[in-house]
Amino acid sequence: MNPWVTIVGIGEDGVDGLVPASSMAVQKAEIIVGSARLLDTGAFNHAETHVWTPRLDDTLDRLPSWRGRPVVVLATGDPSNYGIARKVLARVALEEVSILPAPSAFSLAAARLGWSVPDVDCITFHGRSDARLEPFIAPGNRIIALTWDASTIPQVCARLRDRGYGTSEVSVLEHMGGPRERYIAFRACDPVPEDISDFNTLAVTCHAGPDAVILPRTPGLPDAAFEHDGQMTKSEVRAASVAALAPYPEALLWDVGAGCGSIAIEWMRSARSARAIAFERDEARIAMAARNAQALGAPDLKLIQGSVPEILNDQPSPDAVFMGGAVSDDSAFDAAWQALRTGGRFVANAVTLEGESALYQ
Secondary structure, eight states: OOOOEEEEEEOTTGGGGOOHHHHHHHHHOSEEEEOHHHHTTSTTTTSEEEEOOSSHHHHHTTGGGGTTSOEEEEEESOTTSSSTHHHHHTTSOGGGEEEEOOOOHHHHHHHHHTOOGGGSEEEEOTTSOGGGGGGGOOTTOEEEEEOSSTTHHHHHHHHHHHTTOTTOEEEEEESTTSTTOEEEEEETTSOOOTTOOSSEEEEEEOOOOTTOOOOOSSSOOOGGGSOOOSOSOOHHHHHHHHHHHOOOTTOEEEEETOTTSHHHHHHHHHSTTOEEEEEESOHHHHHHHHHHHHHTTOTTOEEEESOTTGGGTTOOOOSEEEESGGGGOHHHHHHHHHHSOTTOEEEEOOOSHHHHHHHHO
């Protein structure tokens, strides 16, 4: 099938900066979808235009109804790099889509700063919590991040200061590639300039101060890194447990009897896009786990309060299961075992004599 949807990456220089293939796709389009910022330029008046709705999916869900008509979806930079391409391809088959990227904000920022992209952690805060920064704060580490708007900058600086990285170099690159491009540099401990544009990309070079807290991405964080009530899997055992669980991208962990959430959080820190559900009956521990997830860079941890095995019902099947205190509960063990995907991993720690006896059995 010939592609009828073309996702066109466009830079701050607008249609003047489009390569010939992208320019031709725009000229031939009957329908053009994009942000008000792009469509208001008047460069697309030859076609039927649709501005993204506040709920992006409402616009995307209309795509199949336009099948057969030439449609252009405008995206900033590279549509496949934290861009709209993934959402479009969830609704339209790949063979019906053509993707024409422009330089991404990551590439442009690296070019401005003279950084090597493979040596940089590229992350996004666009529509995501600034807590995602936490696993990447390390001495000498370089980070390029897409921001939500100007408010992201002070949030990131506050996290750097709280970790003892106040002397880190912060660079804000505004409107890259256009006539309003501007570069601002300061330290995380300095006052954040008040006139930062909402359309910006953030770059950080981490510098550890004498009071810096170094928290590696490898499992086995210090016990003191977690808020807990004393009932938690200790650092050395946690490192061995997470290693045995073998985190990998997109894999889902069930942490049954999660306590303060330490196993689930370490799992999520250990692999890109690793997911976890923490099951815990105690309300206070659920609240602790939520605070730990925000503090340690796992803001997407799903927390479910209630008693096992009932709360395990109707949950997505896990790729790995961890059990601590609940291991002596036969019904909970059986429910988790039955839910585990074929080829998955089940790791259990015995912390009581009853738990030891249950594991032997």
